[in-house]
Amino acid sequence: MREFSLPALYEVPADGNLTDIVRRNAAQHPDVAVIARKVDGVWQDVTAAAFLAEVRSAAKGLIAAGIQPGDRVGLMSRTRYEWTLLDFAIWSAGAVTVPVYETSSPEQVQWILSDSGATACVVELPGHAAAVESVRERLPALKHVWQIEAGAVEELGRLGQDVTDETVEERSSLARADDPATIVYTSGTTGRPKGCVLTHRSFFAECGNVVERLRPLFRTGECSVLLFLPLAHVFGRLVQIAPMMAPIKLGCVPDIKNLTDELAAFRPTLILGVPRVFEKVYNSARAKAQADGKGKIFDRAADTAIAYSKALDTPSGPSFGLRLRHRVFDRLVYGKLRAVLGGRGEYAISGGAPLGERLGHFFRGIGFTVLEGYGLTESCAATAFNPWDRQKIGTVGQPLPGSVVRIADDGEVLLHGEHLFKEYWNNPAATAEALADGWFHTGDIGTLDEDGYLRITGRKKEIIVTAGGKNVAPAVIEDRIRAHPLVAECMVVGDGRPFVGALITLDEEFLGRWAAEHGKPAGSTAASLREDPDLLAAVQAAVDDGNAAVSKAESVRKFRILPSQFTEESGHLTPSLKLKRNVVAKDFADEIEAIYAK
Structure with missing residues (x-):
């Protein structure tokens, strides 16, 4: 057993809540732009004072509509300015936000709103409103549904005209640090999603220590x-709340x-994303470089960048020749790539x-520099991340200051x-299992080095045991294969088989480019090319790299290219784009059998 911790850098308020953030910003930084909204395609800054006024206005409407302290309010929308506005308004009314993925099916919407006991829900689009309406007869607690695109924010403003500022202040101060701020329903790779109750304290400890x-x-x-x-994903909430705590300007x-166009227009200094973005x-x-006949130059530039980065971790650093090549490619390639990312970050x-x-x-x-981190819904997003000044590439960094990471004897x-x-909301049995002995059991397998840097090597439940008794953690090789541009x-x-195989889907965007470059018929698809020798060779190269x-x-001996992609709509991915392995295994059982057919 091994564990590591770092001292807290942020002192969690003894009895505050997240509404304190917007009031503090308005008092200390009234004219600082804390958020920006798009109006007719143009970014417009919103100052801390103006944002507080809009939050109060929406909160008044919620109070006037009868939302009571502790009530749960659903929020189903794409990422946009109004999501953040309404999140803080719900808290300012003393209520609890229940995010719903905007891609959720009516059945999923019904489960989340019913299980949480939501008394109201704000949706974005007519399709979202229709999804809620289709299951509303099974939601007896649901009294109100407002639609953002139909003027929900304005409607709440009119509704709350007679509610005083003092009433909002009183409601805003009701929630204590250990009261629920939100119930985030886990994506659920198996079974029904569980409602993960995150408190105001959770977010203060998380975001405060990340910022510091x-x-x-x-x-x-x-x-x-x-x-x-x-x-609706907890990582998105971290990206929303941490900038507010700093405060720095947030755009949605x-x-x-x-x-690419959004980055060029907004020009952020910091980007928070998932690996697929990078x-x-x-x-x-x-x-693009290959299409312009500059593929070899790009590849040499990439190799130089990688060699330069690796040399930064050596005592002597990059050699003179490597620094010279790096300087040349910085003018030819790297500067253009940084411009694509906004030019300021x-x-x-x-x-x-x-x-x-x-x-x-x-x-x-x-x-x-991309600082990799690791976390779960239950850890309020990041529970470990690489510090800006002491990065260890290949790890997910050190524990969040003020927290402890332990590796159990079985590697969990x-x-x-x-x-x-x-x-977990309404689920004491699952809560007791996950929080045994005062520790949260993540289900992930990992290691800690002597400096407390964590590496995640797999999931306990996803460990494959071959017929020969070899334990295989899928994540390592899957992530390496997925890094190939052709692989989605x-x-x-x-599991229980004589060797390791793989099911592979193709990235439709890059398949089209690859097909054109290799003389394949126009309009070729994964289904039409899955047995093509050139394509098989290209995917084999990705597998060899993995x-x-x-x-x-542990290596993949055989693979099958599938005719279609895994998507959330097909039921093979969760809303946070994690594989539903049991569903994939069931739906593509014939393809798996084909891998092992003699």
Whole structure:
């Protein structure tokens, strides 16, 4: 057993709540832009004083509508300014926010609103309103549904015109630090999602210590962050609340479809995202270079960036020749890549899945350091992250200051700290199992080095045991294979089988480019090319690269390219894009059998 901890850098208020943040910002930084909204495609700053006024106005409407202290209020929307506004308004009315993924099915909406006992729900689009309406007869506690695109914020403002500021102040101060702030329903790779109760204390401990440990990235009046993660996910909430605590300017966009344009317009100094975002940046840049006949130059530049980053971790540092090559490629390639990322940023924080060492070294080598972290819904997002001044690429960093990470005798990662969740809503049995002996049992397998840096090597429940008795952690090789631009998803199989195999889906965007470059018919799809020798060879190269990270017994011997992608709509991915392995295994049982057919 091994454990590591760091002293807290932030003192959690003894009895405050998250509404204190917006009031403090308005009092101490009234004219500082703490958030920005898009109006007719143009970013407009909102000062701390103006944001507080809008929060109060919406809170008055909720109070006038009969929302009581402790009531649960659903919030189903894409990431946008109004999500953050309403989140703080719900807290200011003394209520508890219950996020609902905007992609949720009516059945999922019904479960979350019913299980939480929500008395009201704010949705964004007509489709969201229709989903709620279709199950409303099974939601007897639900009294109100407001739609953002139909003027919900304005309606709440009119509704609360007769509610006084004093009433809002009284409601805002009711919640104590250990009261629920939100109930976040876990994505649920198996079974029904559990409602994870996160308190105001959880967010103070989490966001306060993140901001203080990464203070150079959160300089008030200088720094900004662009949020494009779903706010129904706890990582998105961290990205929302931490900038408010700093405070630095926060911008919200609904997705990453036009991320390059959004980055260029907003020009954030800090980006928080998931590995797929950074993989896309790299793969898109490489594909563009190849299309322009500069593929070899890009590859040499990438190799130089990686070598330069690795040399930074050696006592002697980069050699003179390497520094010279790096300077040349900085003018030719790296500067353009940094411009794609907004042109002002030097750091990003990545979570949600492993980033991969090669990609980590590449980005640090171009002058844009991606700090990898690790966390769960139950740990209020990050429970470990790489510090800005002492990064160890390949790890998920050191514990959140003020918390403890322990590695149990069986390798499971255990957590302790104020940032942890309080309970699973209406589920005492699951709570007791997860919080045994005062420690949260994550279900992840990991190691701690002598400096307290954590590596995650797999999930306890996902360990594959081959017929030969070899234990295989799928994450290591899956993440390496998935880093290839052609690969969208990879799922390793082999439990009870003679060797390890894999199911692979293809990235539709890059498949089209690959097909054109290799003379394949226009409109070729994964289904039409899955037996194509050239494509099989290209995917085999990705598999070979993945195999290089593991032992021979753990390596993928055979694979199958699937004709379609895993998606949330197909039921194979959770809203946070995690594989539902049992569903994939069931739906593609014939493909798995084909791997092992003689």
